[in-house]
Amino acid sequence: MSELINPNPIVHERKSTIRIKSDHRNEALVAEGREPIDALEIFDHIRDINDPEHPYTLEQLNVVSEDQIEVDDDRGRVSVQFTPTVAHCSMATLIGLSLRVKLMRCLPPRFKIDIKLSPGSHSSEAAVNKQLADKERVAAALENPNLLSMVNRCLSPPQESVNEQQQQQQQRNVGEAATAS
């Protein structure tokens, strides 16, 4: 990975979010002792997914944000739109796959999950969306050990992966410095 697709991504701060308890609650769920799943909860699941290329999370790179998430708990539907840092990002499918896998692992099986690129954010938007929506393609892809380990690296706890990526970044810098002199 010697050339990054986007060598200078814009990095944002991780937002601190305070959950405001709303008065409007689904009484049936309360009776069950269950809080309805909302956009913030989904965001909490995905905000710290690592970008495959850079030592930052998807939130920090503004690839995902809370307002690009729609949830209908009653019907069991989640829709996430994500925005790659550049329009021709070849990592878009991998990011989409990581989002899908994370949510599949975290949400009850009754949820139908739709992952799409934000409209206009990618040059092959329709093609990427179609792949991400095809569950047979997704299932087969995840049986591929190389791809699965790439996904798992994105999903691994931030510290390990960030350290790894930062080390790689340092090695690149050292390499460049060495060749420059």
Added chain:
Amino acid sequence: LFQPCQKMDCLSLELVASLAGHQDRVWSVAWSPKGDFLASCSGDKTVRIWTRRAGATSPPAAAAPSAATITGNDSVNPTTCAGSNTIIGAQQQWYCCAILDQCHSRTIRNIAWSPNGKALATASFDATVAIWELAGSVWEQVAELEGHENEVKCVTWNPDGRLIATCGRDRSVWIWESLPGREFECVDVKQGHTQDVKAVRWHPAGELLVSASYDDTIKLWNYDGDEWVCSQTLGGCGPGSGHSSTVWDVSWDPDGQRLASCSDDLTIKLWESRAAGAAPGPGRLAVSGGSGGYGGGGGLVPSRPDLRCGTTLSGYHGRTIFSLDWGPTGLIASGDGEDCICVFGQGDPEMARVVLRASEEEARQGPAGTNTSSVSCDGGDERRGGGGGSGGGDTTEVDPDDGSGASGPDADAGVSALRDDGKERLGKGSTGLRPGQEGQPWGLWTRVQSAHDADVNCVRWNPAHPRLLASCSDDRLVKLWWLR
């Protein structure tokens, strides 16, 4: 999106068995040719074969280790299900009689029985197809078909058992010949689809193969004496020409005259021969077996397909339709990503209910029961081409260019609600029970919401018991349904 119509309540799909055992999502189910066994395949890399305990209508005694029978489920009270049909008891004792494993290294996506019921083919994401034969009481792998570059998605035997067709993500359709001594030879590899091929199915007369693809098209393939050629492509020529997204499954009607397809574009399309309008009435569709019975009198000629889209069923599914099956009764079942199973029929479902009830009576009385003569249909007050059958969705029908002879209700022609020549019995051949009314608009006759707890991946009608439907799902279950 969808407004159920009162007429829908006259027919229902009743759950008769819920089969657990698979350790991962179940992708496909396939009935043996005689309808006595059901094979299912799964992401757990195994095939399970299910059958019914002979004669049992009471709960089983201590379950054997391989028996994985769950009858009914929480929402169905077995005692209230005790129905009037004696052909198959309302509480069916299905169990797993065989597990085929340790063969494929990845998901098994599809299975197919050979026409003589003695062999099974399995298609896997590991890029191979395995052929199995029953040796005594044990299934053994006897051959392996290698060649696809990556995931194989579908496998199907042709009606005379000589050929097998496969397809996969490598965009190709392969045709294999079955040779003596359990040898298989690849006789052709067809490129043509520009993307992943999801399904292949043979026409009941043989001679014609259909493939369905992620490239939104359906292709028809014929043998020209030398090689297989693509004789027609449905769709892919811009808007309005066919499906607008991945086509997942295709199915021929029992007469081999029409093709149904289902898609990620949320519609089902019914395709028919351009020549179909010429000779209306049930007579021309009589099946006498062999290719001589097909295409007579202006219908589809399998060796020269000329299909066009006659009907689109839209508004009935909210998510991808993964599977459909056009059963021996002429009814179409579909399974979708909203966990639903739908059944579509032509004409008036109330009529169908009468017919089904009559056939139940007949079956109870035994073979000596009298035959119902053809019943003229008075539900045909809608023009062919009129909107909406009995469902709330939008049924659009494209009038044929040359004008159809079947344009209006024709009570005197005796559009048969029950096609019965006196020799055919329920469950015997495709000219048995036909509750639908030919030439009438299509409508949704029944819909099971939450048929499963997850996506329904496959639905298949039993070839011998035409009211029995099998389904399978991401919820790891196989379910059996009875149409009442």
